[in-house]
Amino acid sequence: MSIDNHIVAIIVDDEARHHETLGKMLNNFCPEINVLGNAHNVNEAVNLINDIKPEIIFLDIEMPGGNGFTLLDHFEEPPFEVIFTTAHDLYAINAIKYAAxxxxxxxxxxRELQEAVARATKVINKKENRTSQEKINVLKSNLKLEDQRFTKIALPSSDGIDFIETEAIIRAEAERSYSNFYLENGKKVLVSKPLKEYEALLEQCNFFRVHKSHMINLTHLEKYVKGKGGYVIMKDGSHVDVSVRKKEDLLNRLM
Structure with a gap:
């Protein structure tokens, strides 16, 4: 619920000092946010959410008696935006990134707090669907994996979000501050983020950056053709140049 054009939020974190610190930051730098409650664990958070119906939840990942992700299990379709907070846990962060x-x-x-709040506020003010259930499903699915080779990735485009199996991506190409993802079915998805945003994530899923402008899925590599840098031929017939400085690393990877 909104109060006097303010967006109602709660903070869920087991550390009281974080409640105080984040609360002050929101008050000073995000005046559109009205923090109406704090919870220290999952059970407290569920009761608070049902009571005040917040539009944004600042949710700590690591908490006793169930982590931040288990809170989402209590809501079939979360009617709020979620902004996770964490001090570590790279695996969880990667899973969050994959789910957009x-x-x-x-x-x-x-600055990052203001940007995250602005994105959530934009969704709320447009009265769009709250945190997509499919995003949550992608997150939960990826968190169950032990080898960190995530199976699905959310790709935000101009008209929404595409949820794509990573194995279905043949290659990704940088296009200034955007990225093109080429899929097995011949479809191309233009993503409103630079390729460097996805590099670390895709590397965990058998992708390799062969050039400053290209990452390829090694699963779909058909042939390497020798040359100064050479080039690769992908499953869809596309030819992708390999930079000279990437050539040795690629050949070592293939061997």
Whole structure:
């Protein structure tokens, strides 16, 4: 619920000092946010959410008696935006990134906080669907994996979010501040983020950056053709140049 055009929020974190710190930051730098409650664990959070119906939840990942992700299990379709907060846990962060959800690293940076709040506020003010259930499903599915080779990735485009199996991506190409993802079915998805945003994630799923402008899925590599740098031929027949400085690393990987 909104109060006097303010967006109602709660903070869920087991550390009282974080409640105080984040609360002050929101008050000073995000005046559109009205924090109406704090919870220290999952049970408290569920009761608070049902009571005041917040529009944004700042949710700590690591908590006793169930982590931040288990809180989402209590809501079939979460009617609120989620901004995760964490001090560590790279695996969880990668899973969050794959699901295109927002997160903030502790200690929280003011600019990043404002940007995350602005994205959530935009969704709320447009009265769009709250945190997509499919995003949550992607997150939960990826968190169950032990080898960190995530099976699905959320790709935000101009008209929504595409949820794509990573194995279905043949290659990704940088296009200034955007990225093109080429799929097995011949479809191309233009994503409103630079390729560097996905590099670390895709590397965990058998992708390799062969050039400053290209990442390829080695699963779909058909042939390497020798040359100064050479080039690769992908399953869809596309030819992708290999930079000279990437050539040796690629050949070592293939061997």
């Amino acid at each position: 959800l927002d997160y903030l690293m502790k200690p929280i940076n003011i």
